[in-house]
Amino acid sequence: MYIKTQKLFYLVFLSLVSNAIHGTSLDSVDSLILGCGTESEAKDADGRKWEPDAKFITGGNSASVRAQFQDPSLLSETPYMTARIFTSKATYKLSVKPDQRYFLRLHFYPAVYGSNNAEEAFFNVMANDLTLMKNFSASLTCKALTQSYIIREYSLVPPTSDSLIVTFEPVVGFAFVNGIELIPMAADMFDTVTMVGFSDQAIDAKSSNMQTMYRLNVGGQFISPNNDSGLTRTWYDDLPYMFGAQSGVTNQANANSKIDYQNVPKYVAPVDVYSTARSMGNSKAINQNYNLTWVFQQIDPNYMYLVRLHFCDFYNTKPNQIVFNIYINNQTAQREADVIAWSGGKGVPTYKDYVVYVVDGKGDEELWLAMNPAKETQPEFYDALLNGIEIFKLDMKKSLAGPNPQPSDMFIKNEQQQKSFQTETTSKAHVIGGAAGGAAAVGIMAALCIAVYNRKKKEPGTDSQTSSWLPLYGNSHTSGTRSTISGKSNASTHLSSAAQGRCRRFSFAEMKHATKNFDESNVIGVGGFGKVYKGIVDGGMKVAIKRSNPSSEQGVNEFQTEIEMLSELRHKHLVSLIGFCEEDREMCLVYDYMARGTLREHLYKSNKPHLTWKRRLEICIGAAKGLHYLHTGAKWTIIHRDVKTTNILLDEQWDAKVSDFGLSKTGPDMSNGHVSTVVKGSFGYLDPEYFKRQQLTEKSDVYSFGVVLFEVLCARPALNPSLPKEQVSLADWALHCQKKGVLEDIIDPYLKGKINPESMKKFADTAEKCLSEHGMDRPTLNDILWNLEFALQLQDNMEGSSHSSRRSESNHDESGSRNQNAASHYSNQSHGSASEVHGDTEEMNTEEIFSQIVNPKGR
Structure with missing residues (x-):
């Protein structure tokens, strides 16, 4: 004992x-999380509590204001929908401990706050005597990054007093901030680091203030603040920063593997970072002839940057199995890097810090990171690996401020087009936006909607219909009966009686029971409408329940359109609605649970297996059939208006189903060939002709589907702001490469050598025609289907299989991995679909239409 x-x-x-x-x-040590402009405590989408900021403010003139609208890319109202506006110099006084290092995070959402337009705000920000921002414009920065909001994170050295004074000083217009976080961190997080290229110069990073420029989970998925070692950092995936066609392979530790922190503190990086990695692959011949390379832009010149690389080898067990060289900005940072030799064993994390000085160049400054096998050591495997990347800018002369970045030429061009639509309006309600990644210009669409809305309010005799981007509760309920006892709505206030009769109505109590009171563990997606939950109804039937955000009070139009549209449609390649719930301020849509999620998940930004070329063709054909039915098979022509890879869902049998009809347009009379309507959609997929003329046709869907086709071929987002300007738009870059005859250079590396060249040519030619500048030059969905079926026949011939046997292909795809980026965090579609319900229309037999293709010598 x-x-x-x-x-x-x-x-x-x-x-x-x-x-x-x-x-x-x-x-x-307590963290301090302030929701600026809020009057009471509020929680964000991750459940973190934000407290009011008023008691921390000293001096100056300030006001609490609310944004006029919520951009769909904002996953939470908190902290972005309220702001603290400063019209004169003011400060926050925050309590700190003198021996403690801190993360300071500032949140900015450049919107219209009352009469204050963030476009007109230029200001300075100081932390004690350190300049964080100088003449800063959150609006210009968001434009350049094509994001709707930004977060600036700083790592501050231990202060000399018990207070941190954060000062906001207007330069032009006003200053503002939406959220402030002060998070304690270990004082010994950094140490002395040798400067790359100058072995005799050591930089004392421990006593340096820093700005976080990049933080990436290499080879892995997005990591939210709640899953980060107590420091609430956000880790993004690294794929958007990969350079060249060779992006290596992603690896994940075995479920039974243990990440064994020995000499590395656990706060340095979470387990999820060390459990995934990117390596070069298994081919010695290939690995000797290329570098695994990342490129980082928006780097301010004349500053030093600390590059922290995280390593953990969870496969190899002894030194000299994998040895590689590391280069930063074309300088050798590390020769003969051997992770096992550094860490001491399998599954043991380690990290290395390097400091590099970026000189002022002639163009956009960049930071390059590259790795290749160290052949001179004759390792057992010619490979390299990396688990995580962090890049910090070090202060120079007590300043971390850099110039405002410039928006891309493409963004400026689109903004000029937008302004041309607003020449008749005197409204100043112009909101800058852009969702991260693929939804970069949803904010532009919102600005157009607000301008049109305000113009209609001021013009006598115009319809008073409100844009669906704006809150409708309180002024749109024109009918319906309510129970005076329960307060529950007994009849929908938005839906026609025919639509209500065609699909099932659920009570809100049933929705809560199905999702275990909307437990966060059941969340399977987040979109502009709200969160999507996996649920169980009727004692065992799996469903996906899309719940509107009750606090934002948005989405009534989308809710109504989705039900009115889907209740009438029946087709194998369209989602069909199980039912809906509308009680008081709650709105839910109930679909069948789609086991394989979205098409985008299987192309990139996830760890899903690679799709074979044949499977990709089949999915595209299924989606095309669904769109073809919308255009020709329903009672009236239906234009989807938001065709993209997140709105193409896959069931257990890999059948594609077009989803999300919240923006769809329909009408009994298409004799004019178009519907005049406010521009809506997702930037990157948006038909430029529709954008310019505000005239919607079925060829607008064709353009968007062309982008989807190139997305399927190249396995990259429709928009990637981190790439060089000419490559940001997939549509523009793919057309450029197609015309130059080098399209094969940008296709998914996994597909190289596995596609019949004739099949790829037919597919690419079809995608190119879909992206024709003028709608009349684009093919119909009927023509597209013929071409895709033909491309599939060509691929079948190469693989020695007949067209009639292709449906028996195994559901098991070749293995591989993809990594995930947040922002997915920036998708507008849930991972849900629905079982069929009865309607007024019948499914067209499209199999018979296209069964005429019996040999590859057809069209």
Whole structure:
């Protein structure tokens, strides 16, 4: 008994010593999270609490204001829908500990706040005597990054007093901020680092203030603040920053593998970072002839940058199995890097810091990171690996401020087109936006909607219909009966009686029961309408329940359109609605649960297996059939208006189903060939002719589908702001490469050598025609289907299989991995679909239409 007690005491003692050494007891120092402009405590989408900021403000003139609208890319109202506006110099006084290093995060959402337009706001921000921002414009920065909001994170050295004074000083117009976080971090997070290219110069990073430029989970998925070692950092995936066609392969630790933190404190990076990695692959011949390369833009010149690389080899067990060289900005940062030799064993994390100075060049400054095998050591495997990347800008002369970045030429061109639509309006309600990644110009669409809405309010005799981007509760309920006892709505206030009769109506109590009271563990997606939950109804039937955000009060038009549209449609390649719920301020849509999620998940930004070329063709054919039915098979022509890879869902049998009809347009009379309507859609997929003329046709869907085809071929987003300007838009870049005859250089590396060249040519030619500048030059969905079926026949011939046997292909695809980027965090579609319900229309037999293709010598 005495021996056991001794052992227990010894283990407890070791644990306490370890915590003291590694500094993991950061919870002893309270974090401060302020929702600027809020009057009461509020929670964000991750469940974190934001407290009001008023009591921390000293001096100056300030006001609490609310944004006029919520951009769909904002996953939470908190902290972005309220702001603190400063019209004169003012400060926040925040309590700190003198021996504690801190993360300071500032959140900005450049919108219209009352009479204050963020376009007119230029201001300085100081933290004690450190200049964080100078003449800063959140509006210009968001434009350049094609994001709707930005977060600036700084790592501050321990202060000399017990207060951190954060100062906001207007330069032009006003200053504003939406959220402030002050997060304690270990004082020994950084140390002395040797400068790359100057072995005799050491930089004291421990006493340097820093700005976080990039933080990437290499080879892995987006990591939210709640899953980050107590420091609430956000880790994004690295794929958008990969350079060249060779992006290597992603690897994940075995489920039974253990990440064994030994000499590395756990706060340095979470387990999820060290559990995934990117390597070069298994081919020695290929690996010797290319570098695994990342490129980072928006780098301010004349600053030093600390590059922290995270490593953990969870496959190899001894030194000299994988040895590689590391280069930063074409300088050798590390020769003969050997992770096992550094860490001491399999599954043991380690990291290395390097400092590089970026000089002022003639163009956009960049930071390059490259790796290749160290052949001179004759390792067992010619490979390289990396698990995580962090890049920090070090302060120079007590300043971290850089110039406002410039928006791309493409963005400026689109903004000029937008302004041309607003020449008749005197409204100043112009909101800058752009969702991250593929939804970059949803904010532009919102600005157009607001302008049209305000113009209609001021013009006598115009329809008073409100844009669906704006809140409708309180002024749109014109009918319906309510129970005076329960307060529940007994009849929908938005839906026709025919639509209500065609699909099932659920009570809100049933929705809560199906999702276990909307438990966060059941969330399978987040979109502009709200969160999507996996649920169980009727004692065992799996469903996807899309719930509107009750606090934002948005989406009534989309809710109504989705039900009115889907309740009438029946087709194998369209989602069909199970039912809906509308009680008081709650709106839910109920679909069948789609086991394989969205098409985009299987192309990039996830760890899903690679899709074969034949499977991709089949999915495109299924989606085309669904769109073809919308255009020709329903009672009236239906234009989807938001065709993209997140709106193409896959069931257990890999059948594609077109989804999300919230923006769809229909009408009994298309004799004019178009419908005049406010521009809506997703930037990157948006028909330029529709954007310019505001005249919607079925060829607008064809343009969007052309982008989807190139997305399927190239396995990259429709928009990637991190790429060189000419490559940001997939549509523009793919057309350029197609015309130059080098399209094969940008296709998914996994597909190279596996596609019949004739099949690829037919597919690419079809996609190119879909992206014709003028709608009349684009093919119909009927023509597209013929061409895709023909491309499939050509591929079948190469693989020695007949057209009639292609449906029996195994559901098991070749293995591989993809990594995930947040912002997915920026998708507008849920991962849900629905089982069929009865309607007024019948499914067309499209199989018979296209069965005439019996040999590859057809069209």
